[in-house]
Amino acid sequence: MKGHTVGRNRSGRWFVLGLAGAGLLALSGCSSETAEQWTRWGLPEAASDRAPFIGNLWSGAWIASMVVGVFVWGLIGWVIIRYRRKHADEAPRQSRYNLPLELLYTLVPFLIIGVLFFFTVQAQNGVLRKEANPDHTVNVVGQKWSWTFNYMEADNPAVGAIVHEKGTPTEIPDLYLPVDRSVRFNLVSADVIHSFWIPDFYFKLDVIPGHPNSFDVTPTKLGDFTGRCAELCGTYHAAMIFNVHVVTEEEFVAKVNELKADPQNIGEITAPVYPNTVPTVPATQEHGS
Structure with a gap:
């Protein structure tokens, strides 16, 4: 029996060492970008204010x-370890209750919830803070199963018009945003609930039929990103992606003017006010009347 015990101990030791070695090997194979992402607990590099x-x-x-x-x-x-049985015929001392311990495991969870709630409200207030006068406005329409982006640039002397780009499930739309300029997104749905999400901005907001939502954000990093729908909205939910291009102000104006050059892109595409309104149904008559 003693020999078997020693063998099992050695096997366990080698198993633990093997796991540790595999973990170190996996970490050593990570790129510097992946290793840096671990310092952010898996989040991508931030790209908004x-x-x-x-x-x-x-x-x-x-x-x-x-x-x-x-x-x-x-x-x-x-x-x-403290309350393990020391002898085969000895049972630990039994207690009906322990008032200090019961108070501890009742109050501590409420304390944890309260702290998390406090910081969650602070984060929510910071994220949803609105600018008094945003530099640009984009009206977004979520539809089955893509996105429409209306650039509200009629008051911009460099553009002087409202232009739009509409995507389809087979044609991914592009959203252009100027870096270091505040943008207000007004979100509406043409059919069902969607969710407007740009992961690198660390923010998403539901797009609800008949209930407009809005938020402000300032992109802080040049580059190309991917936007998604974060709400399971139907058959082709996976097709509701869009490309986000954060560019300079000059490049943004040039792109909007490029859209403006095509008359089909001029004007705003809007969603119905009450897209899912149920028709009025006459009251059921009594049987035989």
Whole structure:
């Protein structure tokens, strides 16, 4: 029996060492970009001025979860060792209740929820803060199953018109935004609930039929990004993606004027006010009347 026990201990030791080696090998194979992403707890590099609110909340939640987890695992290990049975015929002392312990595990969860709620409200207020006079406005229409972007540039002397780009499930639309310029997005739906999401902006907002939503954001990083629908909205939900191009102000104006050159792109495409209104149904008559 002793030989079998020693063999099992050695096997367990080699198993743990193997796991550790595999973990180190996996980490060593990560690119510097992936390793840097781990420092953000999996989030992409921030590309908007509202991202720090969500990023700080995300990081804080992970740190708090790990602290609570380590504390609970420590308590479990301490109880296992401290109150283990020392003799075969000996049972641990039984207690009907422990008032301090019961108060602890009742109050601590409420404390954790309260702290998380406080910081969540702070992050929400920061993300949804509106600019007094945004530099640009884009009216977004979510439809089955793509997006329409209306550039509201009629008051912009460099453009002087409202132009739009409409996508289809087979043609991915492009959204152009100027870097370091505030943009107000007004969101409406033409049919069902969608969700406007640019992951690198750390923000998304539901697009609800008959209930317009809006938010302001300032892109802070030049580059190309991917936008998605974050709400399971139907058969071709996966096709509701769009390309986001954050460019300079000059390039933005040039692109909008390029759209303006085609008369078919001039004007705003709007969604019905009540796209899912149920028709009035006459009251059911009594049987036999």
